[in-house]
Amino acid sequence: MNKFLSLTKIQVIDFFSKYTQQLNVKNKYLGILVMFLPILLIFPATQMVLEIYNSFLAMGFPELTVTYMYIANTILMVVVSIPFIISVFFYSKDLRLIATLPVKEDTIVFSKLASVYIYLLAISSFFLGTAVVIYGTIGELNLSSLIVGIIALIISPLIPMIIATIIILPFMSVIGSGKRRNLMVVVGNMLLLGAIIVLQMLSSKIQLQPEELNNILLQEDGLLMVVGRRFPPSIWLTKMIQGSIVNGVLFIGLNVVLVLILKTFAKTVYSKALMKFNQEGDSIRGGKIYYKSRNKGLQMIKRHINIIISNPVFLMNTVLTIFMPILMFIIILFTGEIQGELLKSTVLFPYHVYIFSAIITTPAIIGSLSATVITREGKTFWETKVLPISARDNIKYRIYTTLIIKLVASLILGIMTIFIIPVNLQTVLVATVFCITSTLFFSSIDIVINIERPLLNWSNPTAAVKNNLNILLALLLRLVVGVIGYGLYKLIDGWEASVVMLVFSGLFIILYFISIYIVYGMYEEKFIDIAP
Amino acid sequence: MLILKNVSKIYGNNKKAVDQLTLQIEKGEIIGFIGPNGAGKTTTIRMITGIIALTEGIIEINGKNITKEPVEAKKNFTFVPDHPTIFDAIKGIDYLNFIGDMHEVTIQHRKDRIEKYTKAFQIYDSLTQTINSYSHGMKQKLLISGALLPDPNLFILDEPMVGLDPHSAKILKDIMREHCEKGGTVFFSSHVLEVVENLCDRVAIIHRGKLIACDTPKNIKKNSSATLEEIFLEMTKDE
Numbered sequence: 001m002n003k004f005l006s007l008t009k010i011q012v013i014d015f016f017s018k019y020t021q022q023l024n025v026k027n028k029y030l031g032i033l034v035m036f037l038p039i040l041l042i043f044p045a046t047q048m049v050l051e052i053y054n055s056f057l058a059m060g061f062p063e064l065t066v067t068y069m070y071i072a073n074t075i076l077m078v079v080v081s082i083p084f085i086i087s088v089f090f091y092s093k094d095l096r097l098i099a100t101l102p103v104k105e106d107t108i109v110f111s112k113l114a115s116v117y118i119y120l121l122a123i124s125s126f127f128l129g130t131a132v133v134i135y136g137t138i139g140e141l142n143l144s145s146l147i148v149g150i151i152a153l154i155i156s157p158l159i160p161m162i163i164a165t166i167i168i169l170p171f172m173s174v175i176g177s178g179k180r181r182n183l184m185v186v187v188g189n190m191l192l193l194g195a196i197i198v199l200q201m202l203s204s205k206i207q208l209q210p211e212e213l214n215n216i217l218l219q220e221d222g223l224l225m226v227v228g229r230r231f232p233p234s235i236w237l238t239k240m241i242q243g244s245i246v247n248g249v250l251f252i253g254l255n256v257v258l259v260l261i262l263k264t265f266a267k268t269v270y271s272k273a274l275m276k277f278n279q280e281g282d283s284i285r286g287g288k289i290y291y292k293s294r295n296k297g298l299q300m301i302k303r304h305i306n307i308i309i310s311n312p313v314f315l316m317n318t319v320l321t322i323f324m325p326i327l328m329f330i331i332i333l334f335t336g337e338i339q340g341e342l343l344k345s346t347v348l349f350p351y352h353v354y355i356f357s358a359i360i361t362t363p364a365i366i367g368s369l370s371a372t373v374i375t376r377e378g379k380t381f382w383e384t385k386v387l388p389i390s391a392r393d394n395i396k397y398r399i400y401t402t403l404i405i406k407l408v409a410s411l412i413l414g415i416m417t418i419f420i421i422p423v424n425l426q427t428v429l430v431a432t433v434f435c436i437t438s439t440l441f442f443s444s445i446d447i448v449i450n451i452e453r454p455l456l457n458w459s460n461p462t463a464a465v466k467n468n469l470n471i472l473l474a475l476l477l478r479l480v481v482g483v484i485g486y487g488l489y490k491l492i493d494g495w496e497a498s499v500v501m502l503v504f505s506g507l508f509i510i511l512y513f514i515s516i517y518i519v520y521g522m523y524e525e526k527f528i529d530i531a532p
Numbered sequence: 533m534l535i536l537k538n539v540s541k542i543y544g545n546n547k548k549a550v551d552q553l554t555l556q557i558e559k560g561e562i563i564g565f566i567g568p569n570g571a572g573k574t575t576t577i578r579m580i581t582g583i584i585a586l587t588e589g590i591i592e593i594n595g596k597n598i599t600k601e602p603v604e605a606k607k608n609f610t611f612v613p614d615h616p617t618i619f620d621a622i623k624g625i626d627y628l629n630f631i632g633d634m635h636e637v638t639i640q641h642r643k644d645r646i647e648k649y650t651k652a653f654q655i656y657d658s659l660t661q662t663i664n665s666y667s668h669g670m671k672q673k674l675l676i677s678g679a680l681l682p683d684p685n686l687f688i689l690d691e692p693m694v695g696l697d698p699h700s701a702k703i704l705k706d707i708m709r710e711h712c713e714k715g716g717t718v719f720f721s722s723h724v725l726e727v728v729e730n731l732c733d734r735v736a737i738i739h740r741g742k743l744i745a746c747d748t749p750k751n752i753k754k755n756s757s758a759t760l761e762e763i764f765l766e767m768t769k770d771e
Contacts (some may be wrong), residue, residue, distance in 0.1 A: 077672070286660060287625075287660045288660065289646075289656075289659050289660060290625060291632075291639050291642050291643045292629060293629075293630065293632070293638075293639055293642075294629070294633050295633070296633055296634060297634045299630050299634065305618065306621060306622060307619060307621075309621075310621030311621070377619070379617045380617055380618055380619045382583050382613065382617075383618060383619065385581075385583045386582060386583060386584060386606060386610075386611045386634060387604050387606060387631075387634045387635075388604075388606035388607040389603065389606075389635060390602065391602070391605050446738065468731075500677060528582075528585055528602075529584075530587050531578075531583070531584040
């Protein structure tokens with residue numbers, strides 16, 4: 001087999017094996033079912049795209065659904081691909097082996113990008129894919145649009161992936177040298193992500209006078225030009241799906257050019273960034289030899305926090321999943337997309353408790369740290385198993401670690417939000433109770449997922465915290481809780497917001513006690529059986 | 533000190549890695565555990581240390597059942613694995629203090645023993661560096677120092693000589709012997725039969741999951757002039 005294909009095949013097999021590892025292979029159908037679990041996410045995606053489609057249809061420009069979703073999709077892919085690229089290139093355990101193989105540098109770079117491509121294609125399928133299918137099938141079936149749209153979908157991850165690669169690889173060689181490089185990597189990349197989001201927000205702001213907007217709407221492609229003016233490929237893609245060959249050539253041509261650019265610079269990127277980064281050490285020297293006694297529990301919690309902090313991919317993933325929605329919110333405020341006055345309006349006052357609760361509970365809802373707390377330890381999991389601590393304590397300190405991180409994040413978010421939304425003491429108290437009870441429940445129950453699926457042998461850190469089914473199962477759990485919660489909310493519609501939140505808090509307390517029974521009563525033995 | 537009664541381990545694919553293994557190790561003994569690759573040595577050690585569960589049988593360490601009283605049993609031993617895979621983003625001294633806290637080692641005792649062993653293995657000056665900057669051998673020495681820190685009743689090592697330079701290997705052998713002379717027990721696996729022959733009071737040989745011999749090197753050799761290596765190869769050769 002061709003060297004590139006062979007190397008890529010290994011990377012792709014590794015990608016999928018981390019995802020499917022420890023499925024119940026004896027039960028073939030259950031295995032297949034679980035494998036396709038992420039497809040469930042297509043339902044909320046379809047709902048969202050349908051609403052956007054109907055809005056653009058009402059304006060007479062249904063094709064803008066594809067444009068809009070493509071732009072949003074591209075930004076999302078750039079953002080999520082950055083930690084992934086860092087993980088597979090700079091923290092992958094197979095690099096030392098691959099570096100010794102008699103293959104060209106561009107072969108290594110592109111084979112490594114194969115798993116990033118698959119991941120991005122999956123994301124793209126949910127958003128752009130859904131938009132293409134809805135645009136091509138609703139109303140009258142437009143087969144050619146559908147086929148061209150699917151081709152565009154397959155190509156769509158290339159632009160964000162290559163742009164992110166071209167930015168991130170040289171960037172890492174700069175920030176990744178010297179002492180405390182892991183810290184530099186995290187801080188540097190958070191700033192880079194922030195800069196990308198701010199740039200996107202600022203560039204996409206539509207600052208048009210009403211008269212100008214009317215004139216544009218009267219033109220055939222006027223609105224398309226406005227939506228896609230800062231990102232021409234979105235215009236080419238839309239027109240390509242509508243049947244324009246010239247725009248199709250432009251769109252596909254741009255992708256080909258980017259691939260060629262990356263191929264040209266692959267050798268430089270490899271030797272100047274990748275090899276340089278791997279030559280540098282991250283050793284911290286200095287300090288005194290000390291002899292200090294600490295509580296066992298504190299030592300265990302410190303260990304689990306250290307595991308996150310010491311790995312830039314773990315840390316970035318934790319920070320991003322917990323803070324990113326709020327960062328986006330703040331950036332939107334900063335760029336003027338939402339006026340601060342709106343949030344201070346008395347009209348919104350009855351909803352403050354919902355808004356404040358949602359914001360401070362984001363870490364519990366989005367972050368599923370307990371679902372990967374064993375996996376993050378990887379091959380070093382054996383260490384705590386031979387220590388004289390009980391399995392129950394071993395599980396307990398892992399849950400405490402998640403609780404501490406999430407509650408600290410909630411506290412930070414709460415303090416930040418108080419400056420944006422004027423909330424009274426009652427709102428703060430009610431939201432705090434809701435936040436604590438929901439955090440207790442999710443932090444406890446998530447660990448069951450990891451005890452069921454303890455992936456200890458991973459090749460790169462993304463496989464430990466992102467590219468595995470544990471995260472999706474945790475999200476599915478939240479989806480189920482959310483749907484049931486929404487149903488209950490409809491039942492008690494009309495009750496005062498604070499009372500509603502306290503009722504939900506009470507339900508979370510009951511769920512927490514049930515989760516405690518499940519974790520310690522049913523899963524302690526299973527934890528003991530986990531074989532590193 | 534260490535009792536294994538009819539211990540078996542069957543993995544998920546129905547592979548019987550250890551089959552009805554029975555072994556008793558007395559206090560003050562130093563036992564070498566040998567066998568070909570895949571014979572079940574590491575699986576046995578992993579069951580003794582509580583890393584994996586037994587399928588059947590009983591393991592007792594100083595009278596404490598590893599399955600029923602894991603915490604009490606684990607207070608009686610420390611373990612050095614065959615590969616120094618440890619959480620390495622912390623400093624060497626942080627790791628030793630972590631082990632000291634887990635085994636409730638007093639500050640004075642901790643100081644004395646850390647200095648004694650890390651100086652013997654010549655890693656004392658590197659203790660303020662993060663472990664990820666250590667070589668394979670240095671990590672191995674750190675693990676051994678950590679395992680010796682609580683002064684365990686039973687010292688279990690899986691392939692301890694791998695990665696050690698001759699000087700450090702000699703120190704480790706001296707430490708193992710000294711530990712037994714003070715009443716401690718050492719149980720270790722090795723492929724270096726010369727070390728096993730010269731160091732051990734008894735040798736346990738495992739083949740295809742079954743214990744095929746457990747006796748003094750002299751008795752195993754049946755007073756013949758053959759080396760332990762020759763006897764071992766003869767006993768474990770496939771029919």
